[in-house]
Amino acid sequence: MVFLEFFYALRAAGLKSTLQEWRMLLQCLEMGLHDSKIEGFYHVARACLVKSESDFDTFDLTFAQFFEGIEGVIEIPQELLEWLANPKPFEELTEEQRAALQNLDIDELMEMYQERLKEQTERHDGGGKWIGTGGRSPFGHGGEHPTGLRVGGPGGGRSAMKVAEDRQFSDYRTDVALDTRNVKLALRRLRQLTRTDGPEELDIDETVDKTCREAGEIELVFRPKKKNDVRLLLLLDVGGTMDPYFEPVSRLLSAFFEERGLRDFKAFYFHNCVYERVFESGRLLRSESMMTADLLRTYGERWKLMIVGDAAMHPSELNSARGNINPRMETDTSGHAWLDRLARHFDRSVWLNPDRPVEWAMSSTCRQVSTMFPMYHLSVQGIEEGVKGLVGARPAMVRPVMAPGSSQL
Amino acid sequence: MTNAAAASPERFERFEGTSGYIASRSLVDAVNCALALERPLLVKGEPGTGKTLLAHHVAEGLSMEMDSWHIKSTSKAEDGLYVYDTVQRLNDARFGDGDVKDIRSYIRLGPLGRVFSAEERQVLLIDEIDKADLEFPNDILRELDEMQFTVLETGDEVVAKKRPMVIITSNNEKELPDAFLRRCVFHFIDFPDLEQMRQIVDVHHPQVEKKLLEQVLVKFYWLRDQKELRKRPSTSELIDWITALLRAGADPSQLEAEIPFMGALLKNEQDTRTIGSFLDRGGKPPTSFDDLKSPGRR
Numbered sequence: 001m002v003f004l005e006f007f008y009a010l011r012a013a014g015l016k017s018t019l020q021e022w023r024m025l026l027q028c029l030e031m032g033l034h035d036s037k038i039e040g041f042y043h044v045a046r047a048c049l050v051k052s053e054s055d056f057d058t059f060d061l062t063f064a065q066f067f068e069g070i071e072g073v074i075e076i077p078q079e080l081l082e083w084l085a086n087p088k089p090f091e092e093l094t095e096e097q098r099a100a101l102q103n104l105d106i107d108e109l110m111e112m113y114q115e116r117l118k119e120q121t122e123r124h125d126g127g128g129k130w131i132g133t134g135g136r137s138p139f140g141h142g143g144e145h146p147t148g149l150r151v152g153g154p155g156g157g158r159s160a161m162k163v164a165e166d167r168q169f170s171d172y173r174t175d176v177a178l179d180t181r182n183v184k185l186a187l188r189r190l191r192q193l194t195r196t197d198g199p200e201e202l203d204i205d206e207t208v209d210k211t212c213r214e215a216g217e218i219e220l221v222f223r224p225k226k227k228n229d230v231r232l233l234l235l236l237d238v239g240g241t242m243d244p245y246f247e248p249v250s251r252l253l254s255a256f257f258e259e260r261g262l263r264d265f266k267a268f269y270f271h272n273c274v275y276e277r278v279f280e281s282g283r284l285l286r287s288e289s290m291m292t293a294d295l296l297r298t299y300g301e302r303w304k305l306m307i308v309g310d311a312a313m314h315p316s317e318l319n320s321a322r323g324n325i326n327p328r329m330e331t332d333t334s335g336h337a338w339l340d341r342l343a344r345h346f347d348r349s350v351w352l353n354p355d356r357p358v359e360w361a362m363s364s365t366c367r368q369v370s371t372m373f374p375m376y377h378l379s380v381q382g383i384e385e386g387v388k389g390l391v392g393a394r395p396a397m398v399r400p401v402m403a404p405g406s407s408q409l
Numbered sequence: 410m411t412n413a414a415a416a417s418p419e420r421f422e423r424f425e426g427t428s429g430y431i432a433s434r435s436l437v438d439a440v441n442c443a444l445a446l447e448r449p450l451l452v453k454g455e456p457g458t459g460k461t462l463l464a465h466h467v468a469e470g471l472s473m474e475m476d477s478w479h480i481k482s483t484s485k486a487e488d489g490l491y492v493y494d495t496v497q498r499l500n501d502a503r504f505g506d507g508d509v510k511d512i513r514s515y516i517r518l519g520p521l522g523r524v525f526s527a528e529e530r531q532v533l534l535i536d537e538i539d540k541a542d543l544e545f546p547n548d549i550l551r552e553l554d555e556m557q558f559t560v561l562e563t564g565d566e567v568v569a570k571k572r573p574m575v576i577i578t579s580n581n582e583k584e585l586p587d588a589f590l591r592r593c594v595f596h597f598i599d600f601p602d603l604e605q606m607r608q609i610v611d612v613h614h615p616q617v618e619k620k621l622l623e624q625v626l627v628k629f630y631w632l633r634d635q636k637e638l639r640k641r642p643s644t645s646e647l648i649d650w651i652t653a654l655l656r657a658g659a660d661p662s663q664l665e666a667e668i669p670f671m672g673a674l675l676k677n678e679q680d681t682r683t684i685g686s687f688l689d690r691g692g693k694p695p696t697s698f699d700d701l702k703s704p705g706r707r
């Protein structure tokens with residue numbers, strides 16, 4: 001059966017189609033449901049084998065490849081993807097380089113990127129051409145992941161790819177699309193139900209039991225309703241490198257504000273790293289701030305701590321005394337010390353990072369932070385895992401992000 | 410495999426769409442797969458793309474009876490099979506009404522039970538399955554597979570006389586379990602493109618003037634292109650909007666200048682404000698498809 005190879009090609013492409021579903025397809029073909037047309041076969045095969053619209057794109061690609069519809073569509077991005085999946089760490093930029101980088105506007109960057117894409121025939125590591133892949137530049141995101149980058153920089157790069165491939169369902173691919181509803185669903189796991197005081201409900205089991213013991217005379221038993229006991233403290237990194245992530249972060253935030261199930265919820269803001277003060281609004285005004293030491297006194301260890309940030313900064317901003325990027329707020333305690341205090345104070349804490357996980361290892365500060373907090377990606381799946389880490393069984397240890405190339409555990 | 414279809418690849422009646430429902434070729438193919446395999450059809454898609462309506466029209470197209478089971482967050486699998494009304498029986502026992510001895514008179518069949526016991530093949534709509542508890546789909550797995558169940562209280566077997574055509578809709582609120590998905594035929598109703606949309610509008614409002622329709626569709630797809638919107642207008646909202654426009658006797662020139670009855674299209678206060686402030690700032694929505702970035706795309 002020729003088509004059996006197609007089945008294995010689908011599985012190799014990552015679809016979870018099973019033999020049971022394959023047999024469904026064969027039955028349909030036996031009954032001639034595809035009308036002996038390739039289009040009919042495509043519809044029937046997809047209906048039987050693929051069970052989620054997020055897999056349609058993979059199916060389309062495999063189908064096209066297998067039946068030679070669209071030749072060579074994924075060749076270039078695939079190669080690129082491989083180079084970018086294993087990046088080498090690159091040196092810290094000098095101040096001039098950094099300044100030069102910021103002076104380029106998006107259009108110029110895009111143009112440069114497109115040119116690079118044409119020129120580039122082999123892997124380049126650490127050279128000047130790789131400026132921007134450290135996770136800071138918008139186009140870095142745009143280029144390296146043709147399909148799932150709603151979170152990344154501006155959509156310019158994406159639309160080009162999209163037009164090139166014309167795969168109708170790529171929008172539905174992967175779980176990167178964070179909408180408030182998705183996030184709310186992920187947050188729904190943030191539950192630890194306890195019965196404390198409060199409005200009561202009928203306890204049916206107990207009522208039956210009591211009634212039996214009272215020889216059939218109905219006796220109603222009430223008990224307090226189950227209530228969620230989770231109190232959540234959210235610390236958000238704002239400004240600078242977090243700007244491209246404004247959308248997903250604000251979605252997370254609004255999901256939290258709309259989530260009424262939590263016993264208590266409080267959000268504070270910081271820039272780059274937590275220092276002596278945290279702020280009540282994203283404007284980071286001193287007049288609307290709280291001393292971090294007070295925060296530790298106010299919010300007991302039973303609060304769950306969730307920090308959202310890219311943890312990517314200059315090493316001195318994390319490790320040096322007076323490391324705060326805002327000179328008026330410098331103090332003698334390093335950001336690292338403050339983060340460490342937070343991590344030790346709270347029973348459970350997680351760090352959600354909007355950068356893509358492959359980029360984490362490229363930032364030395366991100367690696368350091370990941371030794372203190374379990375780090376998860378700011379995606380629906382990552383939030384779900386993070387939330388599990390907050391309420392489920394305690395994870396055995398914090399598994400830090402390793403520097404690329406280092407193999408020790 | 411216990412499927413009847415596997416043993417006898419006999420001809421079956423094919424669904425070809427109805428005059429009141431424009432179905433894409435892939436949807437028709439998926440419906441026919443489900444019909445032939447006698448397996449449930451799982452339909453997903455944006456709200457307002459006609460998932461629920463599909464079941465009604467499949468029933469109409471195949472001249473079958475239809476039953477529906479609207480799932481709520483409190484729905485349990487057993488509710489679909491049967492309910493044993495203990496409270497009624499207890500009440501009757503105490504106050505001496507009804508035949509308390511016969512448990513059968515206190516068993517009420519649910520939607521699944523009803524379509525199983527029907528003499529003719531029926532369509533069963535299980536609407537918004539994702540609203541229920543996470544375990545819900547697994548709980549009805551066996552019943553959907555074998556199309557039979559036992560009433561525990563009486564020991565009666567309820568076996569499907571004719572395997573019903575089950576259509577399940579989901580809004581993607583929850584992931585459905587793999588074991589459940591494996592047993593379904595799946596279809597995702599993609600948002601209609603321009604051509605399909607014209608056909609759909611024509612079914613509902615055949616009398617719309619061509620010029621007006623052009624303006625309506627330009628505005629509609631322009632709105633759908635706006636990334637800031639939290640809830641993009643869907644087909645059902647478009648149909649409502651056209652109804653409102655027709656009743657008010659709107660003419661194309663009016664539509665070129667503004668978007669009347671925006672409330673029919675945008676259901677979210679914030680979205681209304683976003684578009685409202687765009688218009689207040691003197692923003693002009695496009696008046697022809699040439700001005701749209703991606704006319705007719707999702």
